[in-house]
Amino acid sequence: MTLIQDLESRLSAALQQVLGETVDAPVVAATDLRFGDYQSNAAMALAKQRKANPRALAQQVIDALDLGDLGSADIAGPGFINFKISPATFATRAQAQLADARLGVPDIGAGRTVVVDFSAPNVAKPMHVGHIRSTIIGDSLARISRFLGFKVITDNHIGDWGTQFGMILHGWKTLLNEDALAVDPIAELLRIYRDVNATKEQPGVLDTCKAELVKLQAGDSENLAIWQRCIDVSKAGLQKIYDRLDITFDHWLGESYFNDRLASLVDEFLDKGLARVSEGAVCIFSDETKPPEQDPFKVHREEGWTDNPSIIRKADGGFLYATTDLATLEYRVDEWKADEIWYVVGVPQQLHFRQIFEAAHRWRKKGEFRHIAFGSILGEDRKLMRTRSGENVGLIEVLGEAVERAAAAIAEKNPDLTGDEAKEVSEIVGIGAVKFAELSQNRLTDYVFAWDRMLALQGDTAPYLQNSFVRIRAIFRKLDGPFDPSGVALHLTEDAEVHLARLLARFGEVLPQVLDDHRPNLLANYLLELARAFHSFYEACPVLKSEEPVRSSRLALCELTSRVLSTGLGLLGIRCPERM
Structure with missing residues (x-):
């Protein structure tokens, strides 16, 4: 049980004693430590509901409150209840964290299955800087959810089917360079796609591409073989990037996996009255049960609110993303028994997912479906990050640049690091810098990708x-032998010691909050606050030069801090080197 949970339980008991009924009693970390460690406005809110005096009610609650040896409580302002936790309690909590493999983090996800859909690049095209946000945010949310006890299934729903394959098939048969394909398959596939696309206005080219696509969709053996090889070489190229990012997926069920389900899905929507034919296309319209401003199938134009349907089969018989996404959602709910499905996709797809989720609920698919949206990455000119030629910056180039810059910085700061160790540390630092630059931002804001700031020490x-x-680890390397914190009794007397233990206790409180609105930046910001607290502690409180039992107590605090830092960074997908 975290300190917040303990305080909420005790506060609820006091409120029940005073009011004679069970009520919620939320407690939060205090914003100003001068007034305490935690606070609650429960008495104020309940007094307002009952038209009572909030300070008087707060005093009644405090009189009934049993905090045991946790600390003390008092009233501030119009009725805030502030809690001051004793140093002894923080010491006890730190000792418990040291003995706990979970470091005091509660298991809140037991029995729930979450599917996380992230990254999802198109095959035959290189991943670019725009894929950073989905890939890194999605991976961190999957890691954090697993640590919190959820059963997590990650799915890379790659774009492996669609009209672009008509051009790729035509280019494969007429323009392919097998040697170039062997060296860099994705670059070669992109080249032939671009070359065909550049000639699409020439007579007969588009017709040829369409004919190749029709043959693929009809199951032509030659085109299917070429398509499968495109998939295989693209996956191999993508896997190299994922390996470098230390990211894995449980499944790679792309769009093609659901092809056989689309026709029957459309028939079912028609049969159940969930969709209807309009101008030859099959569309999902509003069911008129929601106010228009809340209805994803309505749009406001000059003439007022009008229909904004989602098309699931075109008039020519073709299917769309909406059809595939509905089939994918059905599979995840029915086959994987997902309680929640999270789609880590950019803000521009907001309307698409609102329509998909509304259609799924009408279809009686049970679950919590979330679009975890994010903003854009900007260059230092505050415009969308592009190459000089106006193209998207390749993700592999971004990672390579990060590692090169990290290597240069490390060589300057620590010339003793050489060879394979220097190479490994550069990789850890460079990749970690890219990830943290992403994860320390509010996911909905645009942010500037600035190399110097990202790699600063x-x-x-x-x-x-x-x-x-x-x-921290350097401290332990100076010891004559290994340090075992298990039998150490912690004693916190200095303010810097107490504050460090206070923040360590909050690790188990912050992690669950990340999932409240899917914001990994809460964890990133917590780790920064923890590191600053450690540096203040290290400056104010000598560790190795202290006498016992203070020395061992402070070593135990150092050990716990290093564990929380490495675990927290690991949940963001970032490794820690032993030396830098």
Whole structure:
């Protein structure tokens, strides 16, 4: 049980004693430590409901409150209840964290299955900087959810079917360079696609591409073989990037996996009256049960509110993303028994997912479906990040640049690091910097991709956190032998010690909050606050030069801090080197 949970339980008991009924009693970490460690406005809210005096009710609650040896409580302002936790309680909590493999994090997800849909690049095209956000946010949410006890299924719903394959098939048969394909398959597939696309206005080219696509969709053996080879070489190329990012998927069920389900899905929607034919196409319209401003199948134009249907079969018989996404959602609910499905996809797809989720609920598919949207990555000119030629910056180039810059910085700061160790540390620091630059932002905001700031050893960066971990481990390397914190009794007398233990206790409170609105930046910001608290502690409180039992107590605090830092960074997908 976290401190917040303990306080909420005790506060609820006091409120029940005073009011004679069970009520919610939310407690939050205090924003100003001068007034306490935690606070609650429960008495104020309940007094307003009952037209009572909030300070008087707060005093009644405090009189009935049994905090045991946790600390003390008092009233502030119009009726806030502030809690001051004793140093002894923080010491006890830190000792419990050291003995707990979960570091005090509650198991809140037991019995629930979550499917996380993220990354999802198109095959035959390289991943670009725009894929950073979906890939890194999705991976961190999957890691955090697993740690919180959820059964997590990750699915890379790649774009492996569609009209682009007509051009790729034509290019494969007429323009392919097998040697280039062997060296860099995705680059070669992109080249032939672009070359065909550049000639599509020439007589007969588009017709040829359409004919190749029709043959593929009809099951032509030659085109299916070429398509499968495109998939295989693309997956191999993508896997190299995922390996470098230390990201894995449980499944790669792309669009093609659901082809056989689309026709019957459309028939079912027609049979159940969930869709109807309009101008030859099959469309899902509003069911007129919601106010128009809340209805994803309505749009406001000059003439007022009008229909905004989702097409699931075109007039020519073709299917669309909406059809595939509905079939995918059905599979995840029916086959994987998903309680929740999270789609980590950019803001521009907001309307699409609102329509998909509304259609799914009308279809009686049970579950919580969430679109975890995110903004854009900007260059230092505050425009969308592009190459000089105006193209998207390749993700593999971004990662390579990050590692090169990290290597240069490390060589300057620590020339003793050489060879394979220097190479490995550069990889850890460079990739970690890219990830943390993403995960320290509110996912809905656009942010500027700035190399120098991202790789700085000071400031809100991954290298700063990694260096904090390295500094802690360096303390233990100076000991004559291994340090075992299990039998150490912690005693917190200095303010810096108490504050560090206070933040360590909050690890188990912050992690569940990440999932309230799917914001990994809450964890990133917590780790920065923890690292700053450690540096203040390290400056104010000598560790190795202290006498016993203070020395062992402070070593135990250092050990716990390093565990929380490395675990927290690991949940963001970031590794910690032993040296930098």
